[in-house]
Amino acid sequence: MKKQTLAQRINIIRAGVMGSNDGILSVAGIVIGVAGATNNTFSIFISGIAGMIAGTVSMAMGEYVSVNSESDSQKNAVEKQKVALRDNYQTEFNIVKEKYMNSGISDELANKATTEMMNKDALVTTVREKYGFNVNQFTSPYAAAIASMISFPTGSILPLVAISLFPANIKVVATFIAVLIALSMTGYAAAMLSNANRLKSTLRNVASGMLTMLVTYLIGLLVGSLA
Numbered sequence: 001m002k003k004q005t006l007a008q009r010i011n012i013i014r015a016g017v018m019g020s021n022d023g024i025l026s027v028a029g030i031v032i033g034v035a036g037a038t039n040n041t042f043s044i045f046i047s048g049i050a051g052m053i054a055g056t057v058s059m060a061m062g063e064y065v066s067v068n069s070e071s072d073s074q075k076n077a078v079e080k081q082k083v084a085l086r087d088n089y090q091t092e093f094n095i096v097k098e099k100y101m102n103s104g105i106s107d108e109l110a111n112k113a114t115t116e117m118m119n120k121d122a123l124v125t126t127v128r129e130k131y132g133f134n135v136n137q138f139t140s141p142y143a144a145a146i147a148s149m150i151s152f153p154t155g156s157i158l159p160l161v162a163i164s165l166f167p168a169n170i171k172v173v174a175t176f177i178a179v180l181i182a183l184s185m186t187g188y189a190a191a192m193l194s195n196a197n198r199l200k201s202t203l204r205n206v207a208s209g210m211l212t213m214l215v216t217y218l219i220g221l222l223v224g225s226l227a
Contacts, residue, residue: 011139012147014193019059019148021186023155025209027051028179029216031163035172036220045164052156059152064145071138077131078123085122093118096129158182176213183209 030051034044085092093114100110117125127135162175187205191198 010193012143014190015063015144016147016151017186017189017193019063019151020155021183021190021205022059023052023055023152024158024179024182024186025212026055026152027156028159028175028209029212031159032172032175032213033216033220035163035175036217036222037224039168041164041168045160048156048160048163052153052160055156056149056152060145060149063148064141067139067141067144071141074131074133074135074138078127078135081123081127081130085126089122092122092126096126099129155182155186172217176210179209179213180206 027048031044031048034047038044081092096118097110097114100113101107105113114125124135127133159175159179162178163171165171166174183205184202187202188198190196190205191201194201
C-alpha cells in the first residue's frame, strides 16, 4: 500500500473534523427543534437517530463524489500538461520561468532554477506551478468518505445524549451549552488545519450553531403550539 503524504493525511483529518462538526450541528438542530414541539423523549431521540443515519449516508456519499470529482479534474489537468510538454516544451518552460521572475527572482536565477526543476521532473514542476497541486498527492475518495462516515455519527452522539439524559426542565439549555462547547472545539480544530484565524473561525462556528438551534427551536415551539 502506498504511504500517504502529510497533505493527504491532513485532507482526510479535515474531512473528519468537518464531519464531526456537521454531525453535532445537524442533529442538534433536529433534536432541539423537535424538543420545542414536544416533551416526548422517545420522539426526540428517534428524530435524532433518523437525522444521524440520513446525515451519515449523505456526508459519506457527498465526500466521495466531491473528492472523486476533484481527483478527476486533477488527472485531466495532468493529461493536458503531458500533451503541452510534448508539443510546446519551450512555452511551458517560459511559463514556469516567468512565474519565478514574478516572485522577485532575477532572470538568470529564474532560468537556472527552471532548467534544474524541469530537468528533474518537467511534469511535476509545470503542474505544480500552473495548477497548484502535486501529481503524486491525490486524496483517496474512499478514505475521505470513511472519515465522514465515522465522524458524522460520532459528532451526533453529543446532542443525542444531552437531549435524552438531562431532566426535561433543563435538557434544552443543557444541550445548547454542550453543543456550543463542542462546536468551539471543532471550529478551533478546523481553523488549525486550514491555517485560518482561530478566534474568528471558532466564533463563526459557535454563532452558526446558536442560530441553527435557536431557529429550529422557535419553529418547534410554533408547530407545537399549533398541534
